Amino acid sequence: MKTASAAAEISKFARLTAVWLGIIFGAVWVTCWLVGVFLPTLVEQANFWQRDVTLAVANTLRMLVPILAVMVFIPINAMFMVLAERRALALFTVRKGPNRVGPDGLLQTAADAVKLLFKEDITPRGADAVMFTLAPIIFFAPSIIGVLPLLCAASANHDLFKVAGLPTGIFYVIAVASIPVVGIVMGGWASNNKYSLVGGLRSAAQAISYEIPLVLAIITVCLMAGTLDVVQIANKQSGGLLTWNVFGGGALLQMNLSSPVSILAGVSMLISCILLFLIYITGACAEVNRIPFDLPEAESELVSGYNTEYSGIKFAIFFLAEFTNLFVVCTIATVMFLGGGHAPFPVLEKPVIDWLAGVLQGIPREAGWLIRSFVQAETLCGAFWVILKTYTLVIFAILVRATLPRFRIDQLMDFGWKRLIPLALILLIAVTFLRELV
Amino acid sequence: MSTELKTTGLKTDEMIINMGPQHPATHGVLRLLLTLDGEFVKHVEPVIGHLHRAQEWQGQNRTWFQYQALIDRVDYLSGMFTSWALSRAAEKIEGIKIPLRAEYMRVMVSEMNRITSHLLWLGTYLIDLGAMFGFPFYPFREREKLLDLLEAVAGQRMMFNYIRIGGVQREAPPGWFAKLKAFTEEFPDRVDEYEAIVTKNPIFLKRTRGIGNLKKEVAMDYGVTGPSLRASGVPMDLRRTKPYSVYDRLKFEVPVMEGDGDTWARYMCRIKEMRQSNEIVKQCLDQIPGGTPEELREKRKACNSCGKADCPNCGGDLQIMVKKQNAGLRIKAGEGFEAVESPRGILGCYVVSTGGDTAYRFKWRNPSFSNLSVLPVLLLDHPIADIMAIFGSLDVILPDVDR
Numbered sequence: 001m002k003t004a005s006a007a008a009e010i011s012k013f014a015r016l017t018a019v020w021l022g023i024i025f026g027a028v029w030v031t032c033w034l035v036g037v038f039l040p041t042l043v044e045q046a047n048f049w050q051r052d053v054t055l056a057v058a059n060t061l062r063m064l065v066p067i068l069a070v071m072v073f074i075p076i077n078a079m080f081m082v083l084a085e086r087r088a089l090a091l092f093t094v095r096k097g098p099n100r101v102g103p104d105g106l107l108q109t110a111a112d113a114v115k116l117l118f119k120e121d122i123t124p125r126g127a128d129a130v131m132f133t134l135a136p137i138i139f140f141a142p143s144i145i146g147v148l149p150l151l152c153a154a155s156a157n158h159d160l161f162k163v164a165g166l167p168t169g170i171f172y173v174i175a176v177a178s179i180p181v182v183g184i185v186m187g188g189w190a191s192n193n194k195y196s197l198v199g200g201l202r203s204a205a206q207a208i209s210y211e212i213p214l215v216l217a218i219i220t221v222c223l224m225a226g227t228l229d230v231v232q233i234a235n236k237q238s239g240g241l242l243t244w245n246v247f248g249g250g251a252l253l254q255m256n257l258s259s260p261v262s263i264l265a266g267v268s269m270l271i272s273c274i275l276l277f278l279i280y281i282t283g284a285c286a287e288v289n290r291i292p293f294d295l296p297e298a299e300s301e302l303v304s305g306y307n308t309e310y311s312g313i314k315f316a317i318f319f320l321a322e323f324t325n326l327f328v329v330c331t332i333a334t335v336m337f338l339g340g341g342h343a344p345f346p347v348l349e350k351p352v353i354d355w356l357a358g359v360l361q362g363i364p365r366e367a368g369w370l371i372r373s374f375v376q377a378e379t380l381c382g383a384f385w386v387i388l389k390t391y392t393l394v395i396f397a398i399l400v401r402a403t404l405p406r407f408r409i410d411q412l413m414d415f416g417w418k419r420l421i422p423l424a425l426i427l428l429i430a431v432t433f434l435r436e437l438v
Numbered sequence: 439m440s441t442e443l444k445t446t447g448l449k450t451d452e453m454i455i456n457m458g459p460q461h462p463a464t465h466g467v468l469r470l471l472l473t474l475d476g477e478f479v480k481h482v483e484p485v486i487g488h489l490h491r492a493q494e495w496q497g498q499n500r501t502w503f504q505y506q507a508l509i510d511r512v513d514y515l516s517g518m519f520t521s522w523a524l525s526r527a528a529e530k531i532e533g534i535k536i537p538l539r540a541e542y543m544r545v546m547v548s549e550m551n552r553i554t555s556h557l558l559w560l561g562t563y564l565i566d567l568g569a570m571f572g573f574p575f576y577p578f579r580e581r582e583k584l585l586d587l588l589e590a591v592a593g594q595r596m597m598f599n600y601i602r603i604g605g606v607q608r609e610a611p612p613g614w615f616a617k618l619k620a621f622t623e624e625f626p627d628r629v630d631e632y633e634a635i636v637t638k639n640p641i642f643l644k645r646t647r648g649i650g651n652l653k654k655e656v657a658m659d660y661g662v663t664g665p666s667l668r669a670s671g672v673p674m675d676l677r678r679t680k681p682y683s684v685y686d687r688l689k690f691e692v693p694v695m696e697g698d699g700d701t702w703a704r705y706m707c708r709i710k711e712m713r714q715s716n717e718i719v720k721q722c723l724d725q726i727p728g729g730t731p732e733e734l735r736e737k738r739k740a741c742n743s744c745g746k747a748d749c750p751n752c753g754g755d756l757q758i759m760v761k762k763q764n765a766g767l768r769i770k771a772g773e774g775f776e777a778v779e780s781p782r783g784i785l786g787c788y789v790v791s792t793g794g795d796t797a798y799r800f801k802w803r804n805p806s807f808s809n810l811s812v813l814p815v816l817l818l819d820h821p822i823a824d825i826m827a828i829f830g831s832l833d834v835i836l837p838d839v840d841r
Contacts, residue, residue, distance in 0.1 A: 095575060294568070304462075404641055405641050406567060407645075408644070408821065
């Protein structure tokens with residue numbers, strides 16, 4: 001492909017991303033507004049019932065906002081990610097990618113989703129029908145409930161999302177994120193297919209091996225932040241690039257420049273944290289079965305692994321959940337390592353928020369009586385950075401997929417147990433001491 | 439057969455898995471009956487014949503002219519070589535010496551065909567190793583350019599039917615040589631690009647180094663030929679050991695790998711071969727008698743393209759065909775065997791003619807068949823994940839096996 005046409009393809013990709021992000025966050029925003037602002041206000045104004053009943057109904061509606069936002073967000077987001085992945089892969093591999101359905105192929109995944117919905121739902125002979133049906137649900141459900149605390153961090157602790165916050169947020173997220181593997185094993189077992197079974201078992205082995213370094217990396221971050229609450233962890237990284245956990249979590253700023261020990265400790269801290277981030281990314285890739293760790297569905301060996309026998313809507317749910325899981329691990333990385341909703345430079349944060357707040361104040365009362373009570377400048381700004389960072393990580397995962405071949409199962413185990421886990425343990429201990437020395 | 443774990447007293451059984459014929463990675467319709475002990479292969483039985491089309495029998499029931507078009511389908515990735523082997527066998531019986539320009543054209547298109555075949559192998563092999571969506575498209579970019587050139591000269595992208603008994607089908611179109619020259623100039627850089635992505639990739643090295651070791655003696659016992667044999671350290675290449683056509687006039691290396699003959703060596707051997715083929719095409723472009731089609735056309739203005747055999751501009755070595763073919767093509771009574779070095783190994787054609795317009799007997803010696811036969815030995819005690827890594831490295835084309 002010539003440079004000019006490559007540039008054209010990139011601009012098309014950017015346009016597509018912009019349109020889809022508009023659709024996603026427009027839909028989420030409308031949902032939040034409807035359930036969190038419009039309906040409660042309506043209930044309160046109408047005042048059908050006694051005062052306390054009215055308040056209870058309105059508050060229940062407000063509390064439903066996070067879960068409804070996630071449930072609207074996830075399917076649309078997964079549809080966008082599938083399309084983005086295909087277009088990005090096409091870009092990386094000098095092709096065009098899907099560009100026929102709708103303008104620039106915008107509606108490709110919508111069409112795919114419709115197709116999958118109308119396909120026959122097959123349960124193979126000899127399969128355990130209950131388990132077979134339950135598997136995609138168990139695979140998918142955790143990704144919905146798992147992101148809730150992260151939502152709280154991503155929206156800069158907006159009033160409507162506060163209810164989703166947990167003092168032990170990251171612990172909950174990690175715990176929930178390890179459930180999907182049960183779904184994979186169930187699906188592999190219930191399919192009554194040798195390839196599926198091997199895929200499911202591989203997935204279990206892989207998840208067990210790679211969750212350990214992943215969690216060790218997260219624990220180290222929690223240790224540095226001194227809390228398990230994702231909102232607080234994100235807020236501790238508010239001072240620009242150097243306070244981000246990936247760059248040492250502020251160790252470089254605290255270090256005493258006159259003491260060589262302190263400088264050494266600060267630099268070691270920086271290196272340790274970058275390594276921890278890489279360990280996390282590797283573990284996350286394995287956790288969500290992305291190349292080079294896509295052994296559970298290794299096409300050249302196991303046909304399609306655990307989802308060989310799945311078709312129609314069940315397959316669609318597996319597919320959806322896979323992309324959602326990728327999104328979730330990328331969001332965790334954003335919140336834990338890359339400063340959450342905070343800008344890389346403080347200059348980009350406070351003035352922008354002030355300016356946005358001014359603009360919001362300027363909206364005339366008649367047009368904005370509901371908007372102003374709901375939209376906050378901090379939330380808008382924070383959400384922007386979270387989205388930017390998360391999708392950058394997603395694109396990075398796609399780039400990795402476009403580059404690397406697949407590990408063999410024993411090499412995978414070898415890499416996980418003999419390299420990553422010892423390294424993560426060493427780094428955990430190193431960080432424990434280094435942060436005292438800085 | 440069952441083995442007993444002494445510590446726990448648990449019994450484990452061997453599992454029999456049918457890999458294929460409908461498996462996404464078997465490159466067609468090979469069926470492998472695998473006996474697995476856990477993840478490890480204990481016994482393999484390749485079941486072939488799903489693509490049997492009775493190509494030899496069809497040759498005995500079709501005229502020479504018809505069969506030439508059919509035989510490209512035997513090895514669909516290197517159609518030039520099958521038609522070349524057939525043409526050479528028939529020419530041997532007939533006692534034809536074909537013009538030099540036609541020989542050079544044959545070598546040129548065949549080497550281009552070899553590059554396209556190896557490029558396709560490279561892409562699909564990386565798919566076998568699990569690089570599903572990225573790298574495999576890069577070799578196809580170059581393959582596309584070569585196929586466009588082959589299409590321009592032969593009229594077809596896969597079933598060329600270009601090399602005919604007595605020469606080649608037609609002269610190259612104007613501008614073809616220049617385009618091909620431009621391609622040969624840029625191709626080594628492209629191969630460097632592939633090597634930059636693949637050859638030093640640690641995951642790729644882990645998946646290929648020391649896996650599927652094919653010892654020299656075993657390879658020779660099983661009749662393995664082509665790059666798979668040369669990767670085991672046997673310098674056996676018909677183009678060099680028994681030069682045919684104009685290969686004795688061309689300078690090229692035959693890449694032979696030292697060591698155990700693992701899958702990595704087979705990969706490396708093919709990469710090197712692509713560079714050598716590129717060199718051969720380059721030399722052919724310089725050496726071909728008559729030069730480019732444009733130059734030839736200028737020269738032929740002098741004699742008004744008379745087409746006489748003794749004309750210095752039209753006849754002799756500047757022809758591309760001894761005699762224009764037609765459907766009534768007949769070959770003298772006699773028998774002949776000729777072999778060429780195809781991208782997969784030695785491709786031989788044995789033919790008996792009784793003088794009619796149909797051959798009496800055909801027998802093909804297909805490299806893929808012999809190369810596949812060594813698979814059970816190679817796969818023994820390897821994990822399932824390596825089956826495709828090893829099978830892919832042999833570059834077997836199933837229609838070529840089954841004919």
